[in-house]
Amino acid sequence: MLLHLKNIFKWVNSGGQRVFLLKDINLEVEEGEFISIMGPSGSGKSTLLNLIGMLDGFDEGEYTFLDEPVHTLKEKHRANLYKEYIGFVFQSYHLLDDLTVKENLEMPLLYKKYKGAERKAMVADMLDRFNIVGKKDLFPAQLSGGQQQLVGIARALISSPKLILADEPTGNLNSKQGEEIMELFKQLNNEGVTIIQVTHSEKNAAYGSRIINLLDGRMI
Amino acid sequence: MFKLYLKIAVRYLLKNKLYSFINIFGLAIGIASFVLIMLYVNYEKSYDKFNGSENVHRVFMDYLEGGEFVPGDANAYIVSGPTLKDEFPEIEKFVRFRRIRNMVVLNNNTPFDGMVGSLADPEYFDVFDQGLVKGDESTALSKPYSVVLSTPTAQKIFGDTNPIGQPLKIAGDDSVTFTVTGVMDNTNRNTHIKNDVLVSFSTFYTWTIFKNDWNYTWNQNEYYTYVKVAPNTNAELLNQKIMAFVPEGFEFKERHHLEPIEDIHLYSNKPYEVEVNGNGGNIKLLSIIAFITLLLSWMNYMNLSSTKSLERAKEIGIRKVVGGKKSQLTFQFLSESAMLNCLAIVLALGAVFLLLPAFNRLVGQNLGFTGNQFKGLLPYLGIMLLGASLAALYPAFVLSRFSPAKVLKGQLQTSKNGLHFRRALIITQFVATISLLICTFMANKQIHYLKNRPIGANLNQVIALKGQILDRAYDSIFYNDFDVLLEELKRNPYVAEISCSRTYPGDDFSNTNSNIGITFPNGHTDETHIWYNYGARPGYFDLMGMDFVAGGAYLPTPEKRSHNVVINEEMVRFMGIDNVNTIIGKTINFWGQDWAVKGVVKDYNHFGMKSAMVPMVIRHDRTTQNILVKLDKRATTMAGADKALDEIKNIWDKVFPVSTYKYTFLDQKFEALFNEDRKFTKAFQIFTVLAILIASLGLFGLTSYTCIQRKKEIGVRKVNGATISEILQLLNQNFIKWVGLAFVIAVPIAWFAMDKWLEGFAYKTTISWWIFALAGMAALTIALITVSWQSFKAATVNPVEALRDE
Numbered sequence A: 001m002l003l004h005l006k007n008i009f010k011w012v013n014s015g016g017q018r019v020f021l022l023k024d025i026n027l028e029v030e031e032g033e034f035i036s037i038m039g040p041s042g043s044g045k046s047t048l049l050n051l052i053g054m055l056d057g058f059d060e061g062e063y064t065f066l067d068e069p070v071h072t073l074k075e076k077h078r079a080n081l082y083k084e085y086i087g088f089v090f091q092s093y094h095l096l097d098d099l100t101v102k103e104n105l106e107m108p109l110l111y112k113k114y115k116g117a118e119r120k121a122m123v124a125d126m127l128d129r130f131n132i133v134g135k136k137d138l139f140p141a142q143l144s145g146g147q148q149q150l151v152g153i154a155r156a157l158i159s160s161p162k163l164i165l166a167d168e169p170t171g172n173l174n175s176k177q178g179e180e181i182m183e184l185f186k187q188l189n190n191e192g193v194t195i196i197q198v199t200h201s202e203k204n205a206a207y208g209s210r211i212i213n214l215l216d217g218r219m220i
Numbered sequence B: 001m002f003k004l005y006l007k008i009a010v011r012y013l014l015k016n017k018l019y020s021f022i023n024i025f026g027l028a029i030g031i032a033s034f035v036l037i038m039l040y041v042n043y044e045k046s047y048d049k050f051n052g053s054e055n056v057h058r059v060f061m062d063y064l065e066g067g068e069f070v071p072g073d074a075n076a077y078i079v080s081g082p083t084l085k086d087e088f089p090e091i092e093k094f095v096r097f098r099r100i101r102n103m104v105v106l107n108n109n110t111p112f113d114g115m116v117g118s119l120a121d122p123e124y125f126d127v128f129d130q131g132l133v134k135g136d137e138s139t140a141l142s143k144p145y146s147v148v149l150s151t152p153t154a155q156k157i158f159g160d161t162n163p164i165g166q167p168l169k170i171a172g173d174d175s176v177t178f179t180v181t182g183v184m185d186n187t188n189r190n191t192h193i194k195n196d197v198l199v200s201f202s203t204f205y206t207w208t209i210f211k212n213d214w215n216y217t218w219n220q221n222e223y224y225t226y227v228k229v230a231p232n233t234n235a236e237l238l239n240q241k242i243m244a245f246v247p248e249g250f251e252f253k254e255r256h257h258l259e260p261i262e263d264i265h266l267y268s269n270k271p272y273e274v275e276v277n278g279n280g281g282n283i284k285l286l287s288i289i290a291f292i293t294l295l296l297s298w299m300n301y302m303n304l305s306s307t308k309s310l311e312r313a314k315e316i317g318i319r320k321v322v323g324g325k326k327s328q329l330t331f332q333f334l335s336e337s338a339m340l341n342c343l344a345i346v347l348a349l350g351a352v353f354l355l356l357p358a359f360n361r362l363v364g365q366n367l368g369f370t371g372n373q374f375k376g377l378l379p380y381l382g383i384m385l386l387g388a389s390l391a392a393l394y395p396a397f398v399l400s401r402f403s404p405a406k407v408l409k410g411q412l413q414t415s416k417n418g419l420h421f422r423r424a425l426i427i428t429q430f431v432a433t434i435s436l437l438i439c440t441f442m443a444n445k446q447i448h449y450l451k452n453r454p455i456g457a458n459l460n461q462v463i464a465l466k467g468q469i470l471d472r473a474y475d476s477i478f479y480n481d482f483d484v485l486l487e488e489l490k491r492n493p494y495v496a497e498i499s500c501s502r503t504y505p506g507d508d509f510s511n512t513n514s515n516i517g518i519t520f521p522n523g524h525t526d527e528t529h530i531w532y533n534y535g536a537r538p539g540y541f542d543l544m545g546m547d548f549v550a551g552g553a554y555l556p557t558p559e560k561r562s563h564n565v566v567i568n569e570e571m572v573r574f575m576g577i578d579n580v581n582t583i584i585g586k587t588i589n590f591w592g593q594d595w596a597v598k599g600v601v602k603d604y605n606h607f608g609m610k611s612a613m614v615p616m617v618i619r620h621d622r623t624t625q626n627i628l629v630k631l632d633k634r635a636t637t638m639a640g641a642d643k644a645l646d647e648i649k650n651i652w653d654k655v656f657p658v659s660t661y662k663y664t665f666l667d668q669k670f671e672a673l674f675n676e677d678r679k680f681t682k683a684f685q686i687f688t689v690l691a692i693l694i695a696s697l698g699l700f701g702l703t704s705y706t707c708i709q710r711k712k713e714i715g716v717r718k719v720n721g722a723t724i725s726e727i728l729q730l731l732n733q734n735f736i737k738w739v740g741l742a743f744v745i746a747v748p749i750a751w752f753a754m755d756k757w758l759e760g761f762a763y764k765t766t767i768s769w770w771i772f773a774l775a776g777m778a779a780l781t782i783a784l785i786t787v788s789w790q791s792f793k794a795a796t797v798n799p800v801e802a803l804r805d806e
């Protein structure tokens, strides 16, 4: 099992009142799954995804990731865990505007203590794999939305994570570009990468093997 | 409408307390330092500025020193004034002052001391534009035995009685009676030549205290001489003519020279100045600092407020979308800016009022917002208002120009120009900061160096007693009593040693004789170099802890004076003698007499640490000028010293009941010689700290700006595995680079400035590399602390916040 959420609650205090963002979430994810999270706006999809990505904490419950109890881990240990195993993809790509495609891809590696030569090889590999060698020296603003998201995914994949978390990865793309991204996810999934994506589109959700529906922070 | 804007502005300032505080505080520091420095600078610059002062010049003497004319003496000869006036039609009037130091005035036998007086020519009132509150300017100094008093002096001596026509006596020769002919109000007069009492110059020719000088013409220069030239005179041309002019009977290798009276206080530093003058270089440096501080604080304000404006972009977008006109928005922000600036000015002026007493104590001045001093500030007030309005306009201008569409889409974050502007500003600030730090450290090192440099004499626990005996008419009686006094003092247990000398290290220039003309033992006569001499009793050298490199002190003789002398090493070098031992017992000749050299003392600093070593001859003399007392160990404690001083005063009063009395600690007086520099260093230190504070605020502003700007980037990097320390490094490394760049620029600037500053000292400390390293490290530390405060906040923000997709 890759990860396990057990009776997870998350809330914020607002005006002396508890406002629940997530209520009693129970979720088991096996390695190699492709899961789609769906639900109306404000239902807690992003919150859940961030929680799985260990970017955000929770207030009650247990979270086990590769047999490690995340809720008891120290901040540093937790950071090492997601650094090693998790890649993020965003709706608005979040590429760094001042860096070229190549540099954007290299960036995560800088924080993982790879040597210069290794980094070069890994970046070249990724550029090859995504067919964007010709774009390596361009800046994000010079790329189309689809191409930018391609770079975003390549960046998430570069240090070979076990799990990709994608929050509405096609939200800013047209349907054709969206389809291409979904095909790519399918292919990655076939190669053994676990994927959890948030989506509003039934069609995109269908690429996955399982759908989780959220309403007001509760799984239904 | 205006009231509404004000209300909104107040609300905004109150809501953003930290921002408002930093902004107002930063501006207030800048303005307050500016006002304080400028008060000081103006005061120093206001010396001898009066109606017509531009036409008044001082006559001084250039000496021929090794083939070149150098300013040799602030005094001129008694006949210099009249001769120049006769020769040059441009010169309309002249005034001579012959100083009467330690003047004691007797009103019906009650002595009043602590006054400075001068013999002065009757043109004084016209040349110096000084009116009388009582008496007639045209006659007050015409007749012999007339005196004019300053208002406080008149008050002191006569209380509320009208002083005009009152008789007075002056100690020294109490057989003659003076008449008060005028009272002048010169308390607010800022001049290098201060007078409490003026005695008509015509008195000189019959007054017996000057009887030794009656026959001198071109023989004795003890006369501060000022000339008033006709308006529109070409002073440069006149000066050329005067320098080339050789009066009849004038056979020295000297020449007359003019200098504007307005420049004396700040730019003249000649032997025999009336008082220790200010330092024009220091004043210039301080003014530059004042302007930089002010400028930096305004730029900081622009920096901070435009940074803050990014956070308000949304508010503006919304206001615009709902129909806010550009002019209305501008007006709103302008009222905020104006309010903030006004608050800062009020706060700054408040701070100046509160800090002024402390500042005055520090710099040893009496600055205030009175009359002239305030008037001097008015032009700067204009600059301040202009600067404040520009600074206030800038954020209003930037804010109101935001395009609402862009703002609402959140596209405002990337303004490259703004960033460059801020970066340049920060680097400039750090250049200033680091330079100031280096200068402060260097100045301190120099003062420390001077303080700890061996003087060549031990002044600790040595006091000089001086007084005027008012009731011993005959020399023989006086000398007898004086010896009794010395004996009595010697017996006191607090007194370890006792001697007398005409002057001592650190004493005023004027108590030492300066001479040109001396014949060396080999028969060679030098007539071009200045050398100095004074008289002292035989015990002087021992008491002062002076070491002999050859020979020893002259021995006491029954007459208590002899033609034996002790010279210093510099004098030996001056004579071109290599082996000091060979001079012992040889004869030198000056003043038309032969003198036998008995000893050579190690060089000691007679004129303080700022002057170079001079050739010195110390004559065996029966002087009674200063009684030097070396206090016993028992007097090293505060209580011991008090007791010792008490007992000494009692002994003095017993022997000389009708006299004035003053004691001076020699070490304190010696150190006071670089008081000016110490004051300057202190002022410099304070304003360095303030400039650093302002620079830190600027850096704070820039950091918060970059942190806002790089919020997304930080989030992305963190999500991709960057740790907090890696983010900190990312955010801080630029600042470190800038500080590094600033350091590289600052080093030569500071080096140059300090090299120039040190030129004013005869003994210079070394410009050490570690000073630069220390300043660089200090600046870096300050920068890092300031920056990290913000960047740590930015680095620890949960990336989820930054990356939330709307």
Ligand SMILES: Nc1ncnc2c1ncn2[C@@H]1O[C@H](COP(=O)(O)OP(=O)(O)O)[C@@H](O)[C@H]1O
Residues within 6 Å of the ligand: A012, A021, A039, A040, A041, A042, A043, A044, A045, A046, A047, A048
């Ligand atoms: N830190 C927070 N504090 C308060 N409310 C939050 C916070 N994070 C999210 N929310 C609220 O929780 C709800 C769920 O948010 P989110 O997970 O972003 O929804 P979704 O991604 O499904 O649209 C929203 O109403 C949002 O406003």
Ligand SMILES: [Mg+2]
Residues within 6 Å of the ligand: A045, A046, A047, A167
């Ligand atoms: Mg969402």
